[in-house]
Amino acid sequence: MKVRLVNAFSRPLDNVVAAARTCYSPRPWTAEMAAGEHLSDPQKRRQTEGRRLPIARSVYKAGHHTTYQHAHFQFIIEGISRHALWCFLHSHQFYNSEQVSQRYVTVDRSAVYVPPELQGSALAFFQNAVDQAHRAYTELTGLLEPSVRGEVLRTFPSLGKPVHNRRFVTMVRRRAQEVARHVLPLATTAHLHHTVSALTLLRYHRMSRHPDAPAELRELVDSMVALLLQQDPDFETVLEEPLHELPVGFFLGTEEENPGGIAAFRQEFDGRLGPLSSLLLSDPFGLRRQVADAVRAVLALPSSRLDDTEAIQIALDPARNPILAETLNLSTLDPLGRALHQATLTFATKLSHTADSQNQRHRMVPGARPVLAATVDDEPDYMVPALVAEDDAVRARFEEFMERAWAGVAWMRRRGPHPSLASYLLPNAVAVRIVETADLLHLHHKMRMRLCWNAQDEIRKVAWQQAMQVAQADPLIGNLLMPPCGVRRAAGRTPYCPEGDRYCGTPVWKLTLAEQKPT
Secondary structure, three states: OEEEEEEEOOOHHHHHHHHHHHOOOOOOOOHHHHOOOOOOOHHHHHHHHHOHHHHHHHHHHOOOHHHHHOOEEEEEEEEEEHHHHHHHHOOOOOOEEEEOOOOOOOOOOOOEOOOOOOOHHHHHHHHHHHHHHHHHHHHHHHHHHHHHHHHHHHHOHHHHOHHHHHHHHHHHHHHHHHHHHHHOEOOEEEEEEEEEEHHHHHHHHHOOOOOOOHHHHHHHHHHHHHHHHHHOHHHHHHOOOOOOOOHHHHHOOOOOOOOOHHHHHHHHHHHHHOOOOEEEOOOHHHHHHHHHHHHHHHHOOOOOOOOHHHHHHHHHOOOOOHHHHOOOOHHHHOHHHHHHHHOEEEEEEEEEHHHHHHHOOOOOOOEEOOOHHHOOOOOOOEOOOHHHHOOHHHHHHHHHHHHHHHHHHHHHHHHOOOHHHHHHHOEOOEEEEEEEEEEHHHHHHHHHHHOOOOOOHHHHHHHHHHHHHHHHHOHHHHOOOOOHHHHHHHHOOOOOOOOHHHOOOOOHHHOOOHHHOOO
């Protein structure tokens, strides 16, 4: 793993102190003032400089942590596993990442994290399992290409012309490897830009003993903190020791300690879902009144002047509220948009790990996600991509790959240095069961992104099911959950599709929500 600090505030702790002192001063403070550099009297300068660390410690211990959010740090991280990204770096709201895409970049065999605990026979077994997974990835990519060619030509008939051959070949390759990546192990690594505030970095350090990937996370966070201290050694004054055991660890047992428990949970969760990938758990029937009351509060209008239906349309219909069509997602700054915060919906959702890795990037739709090491037993538990399911021969081969992957996971659970290391050999296709909650504002944004026909298949299927369930409970609200082209058309924005040459080839804006059902 390689971690580099590529951008940072030049005087982060002085900035923290300046922000804190501004709260109690008739004028704003700067980092230079926090260090006393504005004072000509040497004694006063020393006194001011001497208060820096006590103030920094005081506001930290008191929990006045907004002062620590001003300073930000941008890292380039290489060689971190997809497992650690999912279970830690992207499992919260307070970060920004841009990472290499497995959808568009071919994955090299060398891109794998090897847990340092693995030695001898366990290391040899792990390396062999990774080799097998990569051979499966290459084979499956080739097996899928005939089906992908047909799919691409149905969507973009003009790509069949010789002049477009290069673009056609690229689209086919990318689409095939997008699906084939489901067989890659979670040990597969990524490189990314990752930007966090000083506060988030301090939280990382305190929580770096996460039960799923402790050694890898310790290495990552220790490297980030070391770079922070190089930038400003005075941060040592507020750096707390990591929590050595997290409460969730008290309740995690092995399958041997709780025989049948994992299978019983899966059966209960899946039984509740039935044929769906995502089930609305919360009662949606009060949504309209909740939003309408909030809109009336914004506009200071009684219900006799603004009924519920009109209030919903003012806030949620792009024809009445064109801010909804802005790509900058301005609704969080719009008083009417903020009215949509007041209604929330909760879903139980089952999807593959690789799909949820994209799903969790909707930071304002937080989900309760499992500790993977606690959800694994010997029973293969995975999602089958739609394109794989279309061809019986390809599906049979895919299922062989899954059986082999789970055999490797079972070996590592029993014979590796620690059962949690088996998570690294789980394939991207492993099923993840989550409970996620969205307020209506951020659900609208998520639908605008994920109902797009260019969205990853599995997430679009989940998004469509969620939107349909809302529409069945409240047609007015549900049918205003639309893909970007539908929102832009309703707002009178052209072109309707904002994707340019990535246009999916179908005028989705002409279709009802029901007609947009994924195949």
